Amino acid sequence: MTGITQRLATFAADLRYQDLPAEVVERTKRLLLDITGIMIRARHDAESSPSLVAAVERLGLASGPCSVPGDRRTYAPTAAALINGTLAHSLDFDDTHAQSSLHSSAPIVPAALAAAEMGNASGKDLIAAVVAGYEIQIRLGLALDPSDHYDRGFHPTATCGVFGAAAAAGKLMGMDADGIQNAFGIALSQAAGSMQFLADGAWTKRSHVGQAAQNGLICAAMAAEGFRGVREAFEGRAGFFAAYAPNPDPDKAVAGLGRTWETLRLAVKPYPSCRYSHAAMDGLIALKRAHGTQAEDVEEIEIGLPETGWKIIGDPEADKRNPKSVVEGQFSMPFCAAVALREGGMAWDDYAKHIGDEDTLALSRRVRTVVDARAEAEFPENMSGTVRIRTAKGDLETFVAVPKGEPANFLTDEEFRTKFDGLCRPYLGGDRRDRLAEALLSLERANSVHAVMALSQIRDG
Numbered sequence: 208m209t210g211i212t213q214r215l216a217t218f219a220a221d222l223r224y225q226d227l228p229a230e231v232v233e234r235t236k237r238l239l240l241d242i243t244g245i246m247i248r249a250r251h252d253a254e255s256s257p258s259l260v261a262a263v264e265r266l267g268l269a270s271g272p273c274s275v276p277g278d279r280r281t282y283a284p285t286a287a288a289l290i291n292g293t294l295a296h297s298l299d300f301d302d303t304h305a306q307s308s309l310h311s312s313a314p315i316v317p318a319a320l321a322a323a324e325m326g327n328a329s330g331k332d333l334i335a336a337v338v339a340g341y342e343i344q345i346r347l348g349l350a351l352d353p354s355d356h357y358d359r360g361f362h363p364t365a366t367c368g369v370f371g372a373a374a375a376a377g378k379l380m381g382m383d384a385d386g387i388q389n390a391f392g393i394a395l396s397q398a399a400g401s402m403q404f405l406a407d408g409a410w411t412k413r414s415h416v417g418q419a420a421q422n423g424l425i426c427a428a429m430a431a432e433g434f435r436g437v438r439e440a441f442e443g444r445a446g447f448f449a450a451y452a453p454n455p456d457p458d459k460a461v462a463g464l465g466r467t468w469e470t471l472r473l474a475v476k477p478y479p480s481c482r483y484s485h486a487a488m489d490g491l492i493a494l495k496r497a498h499g500t501q502a503e504d505v506e507e508i509e510i511g512l513p514e515t516g517w518k519i520i521g522d523p524e525a526d527k528r529n530p531k532s533v534v535e536g537q538f539s540m541p542f543c544a545a546v547a548l549r550e551g552g553m554a555w556d557d558y559a560k561h562i563g564d565e566d567t568l569a570l571s572r573r574v575r576t577v578v579d580a581r582a583e584a585e586f587p588e589n590m591s592g593t594v595r596i597r598t599a600k601g602d603l604e605t606f607v608a609v610p611k612g613e614p615a616n617f618l619t620d621e622e623f624r625t626k627f628d629g630l631c632r633p634y635l636g637g638d639r640r641d642r643l644a645e646a647l648l649s650l651e652r653a654n655s656v657h658a659v660m661a662l663s664q665i666r667d668g
Contacts, residue, residue: 209439209442210442211441211442211457211460211461212388212391212392212438212439212440212441212442212443212446213384213388213438214461214464215343215346215374215391215441215460215461215464216374216384216385216387216388216390216391217384218339218342218343218464218465219339219340219343219374219375219377219378219384219387220377220378220382220383220384220386220387221384222335222338222339222378222465223335224331224332224334224335224651226335226465227334227335227338228468230471231338231468231470231471232334232651234470234471234473235334235337235338235341235470236334236647236648236649236650236651237475237620237623237648238302238311238312238316238337238470238473238475239312239316239337239647239650240623240627240644240647240648241301241302241312241475241623241626241627242295242301242302242312242313242316243276243627243643243647243663244626244627244628244630244631245294245295245297245298245300245301245630246275246276246277246291246294246295246663247276247277247630247631247634247635247663248277248298248555248630248631248633248634249277249293249294249295249297249298250275250276250277250278250290250294250634251277251633251634252298252555253294253297253298253413254410254533255293255297255410255413255414256293256294256297259289259290259293259414259417260290263282263286263289263290266286268282268283268285268286269282269283269286270282270283271283271284271286271287272284272324272325272657273286273287273288273320273321273324273325274287274320274324274657274660274661274663274664275287275290275291275294275664276291276294276660276663276664277294277634277635277663277664277665278664278665279664279665279666281664284321284322284324284325284424285321285421285424285425286421287317287320287321287324288317288318288320288321288372288417288420288421288423288424289317289414289417289418289420289421290317290417291316291317291320291321291417291420292313292314292317292318292372292416292417292418292419292420292421293413293414293416293417294417295312295313295314295316295317295416295417296310296313296314296364296412296413296416296417297410297413298479298555299476299479299480299481299537300476300478300479300555300630301313301476302473302474302475302476303473303474303476303482303590304345304348304469304472304473304474305472305474305482305587305588305589305590305613306348306349306353306472306587306588307345307346307347307348307349307353307363307367307469307587308348308353308354308357308363308515308587309344309345309348309353309363309364309367309368310364310368310416311340311341311344311345311364311368311371311470311473312337312341312473313364313368313416313420314344314364314365314368314369314371314372314416314417314419314420314423315337315340315341315344315368315371315372315375315420315423316337316375317372317417317420318340318372318373318375318376318420318421318423318424318427319333319336319337319340319372319375319376319379320333320656320660321376321420321424322336322375322376322377322379322380322424322427323336323379323656323657324656324657324660325379325380326379326380326381327655327656327657328379328655328656329653329654329655329656330650330651330652330653330654330656330659331650331651332379332656333379333650333656334650334651335378336374336375336376336378336379337375338468338470339371339374339375339378340371340372340374340375341371341469341470341473342371342464342468342469342470343370343371343374344367344368344370344371344372345367345371345469345470345472345473346459346460346461346462346464346469347363347367347370347371347441347447347460348363348367349456349459349460349469350441350448350455350456350457350458350459350460351363351367351447351448351451351452351455352452352454352455352456353515353587354514354515354587355452355453355454355455356451356452357402357515357518357519359451359452359453360401360402360403361400361401361402361451362400362401362402362412362415362416363400364400364416364419365398365399365400365415365416365418365419366398366399366400366419366447366451367398368400368416368419368420368423369394369397369398369399369419369422369423369426370391370394370398370423370440370447371423372394372419372420372422372423372424372427373387373390373391373393373394373422373423373424373426373427373430374387374390374391374423374427375423376390376423376424376426376427376428377390377427377430377431380427380428380431381431382427382430382431386430386431387427387430388436388438388440389430389434389435389436390423390426390427390429390430390431390436391426391436391440391441392430392435392436392437392438392440393426393429393430393434393436394422394423394426394436394440395436395437395440395446395447397418397419397422397423397425397426398447398451399415399418399419400412400415400416400419401415402519404534405519405538408530408531408532408533408534408535409534410534412534441457441460442457471614472614473614474610474612474613474614474617475612475617475618475623475626476612477611477612477618477622477626478543478547478552478553478554479537479553479554479555479558480536480537480538480543480553481516481519481520481537481538481543482590482610483512483513483515483516483519483520483540483590483592484516484520484540484543484544484592485590485592485610485611485612486582486589486590486591486592486607486608486609486610487510487511487512487540487543487544487592487593487594487607488543488544488547488553488610489592489607489610489611490592490593490594490605490606490607491508491544491547491548491594491596492547492548492551492552493605493607494594494596494603494605495547495548495551496551498603500548500596500598500603502545502548502549502566502570504598504599504600505548505570505573505596505597505598506573506597506598506599507573507574507575507596507597508544508548508573508574508575508594508595508596508597509574509575509576509577509593509594509595509597510540510541510544510574510575510576510577510592510593510594511576511577511578511579511580511581511582511592511593511594511595512540512576512577512578512579512582512592512593513578513579513582513583513585513586513587513590513591514578514583514586515586515587516582516586516590517576517577517578519538520538520539520540520543520576521540521576521577522576524541524575524576527539527540527541527542527571527576528541528542528568528571528572528574529568529571529572530542530562530571531562531563532562533558533562536558536561536562537558539571540574540576541571541572541574541575541576542561542567542568542571544570544571544574545561545567545568545570545571545574546561546567548570549561549566549567549570554629555630579591579592579593581593581606582606585608589608589609589610589613590610591606591607591608591609591610592606592607592610593605593606593607594606594607624644627640627644628640631643634665635663635665639662639666642662643659643662643663646659646662647659
């Protein structure tokens with residue numbers, strides 16, 4: 208199909224707040240609440256944050272007009288986009304889209320926030336820009352086929368995210384379709400994100416999402432000033448589809464554009480780990496509650512996953528059973544299963560408690576993961592999981608098709624606030640936390656995004 212780049216650019220440029228269905232607006236505000244809470248906690252508790260901020264300081268970018276939630280100061284726009292994008296993905300607690308196997312808010316919202324604060328945009332402007340970014344990033348992921356993309360070693364959150372970030376930032380800069388098309392053409396040379404971090408627990412999964420936000424912002428600014436990008440960024444002979452996946456389906460990038468809202472298919476995580484682990488964790492927690500199963504009762508746990516998920520959180524088995532860092536724990540099904548069974552849930556603070564804990568690791572070594580036919584049949588529509596527990600008292604089994612947080616099994620408003628409050632509580636007092644949450648959940652009434660983001664900053668005293 209030809210003209211895909213132009214059609215996506217036109218969609219982004221022409222999308223208006225008043226064109227959005229009410230349910231898309233409401234969902235977007237909740238996603239913004241969710242990602243803001245994650246950024247606040249990660250600014251202080253993610254082990255990668257100090258070196259990231261120090262690098263920004265070294266580069267002379269630690270002053271400017273743009274906010275970093277949970278910080279005391281403001282930054283240059285590119286630095287804010289980089290920091291916020293990295294923070295948003297540092298806890299692996301951010302929203303996901305099952306069919307395209309990517310995260311949306313982490314690369315897109317930080318670029319949009321920086322652009323919004325640069326231009327003192329309104330809440331309505333921000334919502335429309337973020338939705339444009341979501342829709343474009345997700346559709347590119349669908350067109351690539353996430354399994355093929357992963358097999359080539361790419362992380363679609365970042366590779367597709369830079370285009371969503373460019374669209375959102377460009378829209379907030381007031382660019383027309385031709386300008387956003389130029390931004391896409393520039394961003395083609397910035398689409399990056401390697402899955403090699405799985406080999407050694409590196410922090411690069413976090414930073415390449417932040418770099419997607421930063422690069423999207425930069426590409427939009429370059430295009431806004433007249434810098435020329437390639438015209439066929441997606442469908443060209445050496446464009447995104449041809450270069451990044453062997454069997455793309457370009458039609459998926461524009462199918463139902465402006466009528467079917469992929470934003471409504473974004474899921475919110477109840478646990479801070481790879482989304483592929485969540486169905487099995489739901490199953491383990493349910494079995495524990497129903498049968499009183501304790502870690503000491505377990506002889507073996509078998510977790511069944513779709514093949515794409517198994518490759519990420521189940522293989523190689525020996526390494527996954529013995530994670531040595533938070534990143535390795537986030538992508539270890541055996542570790543996450545052990546924590547879920549021991550705790551009856553999983554929160555961010557559980558990493559500090561369980562990484563290196565001998566009882567948890569001993570239980571991890573009794574977990575094995577396999578490719579499960581039922582989970583594979585549900586994929587990519589759902590990231591499902593099967594759980595089988597063998598105990599001296601008998602065997603237990605369950606299958607979870609739709610994990611908690613998916614649109615068909617979504618978080619309640621109370622669960623959103625519980626997650627947000629739990630993340631922010633150590634760093635934002637109750638009154639300030641409530642004011643921030645209320646401002647985000649009524650964002651369409653805000654005349655200034657900058658004023659809303661000011662509520663997310665830590666104040667001395």
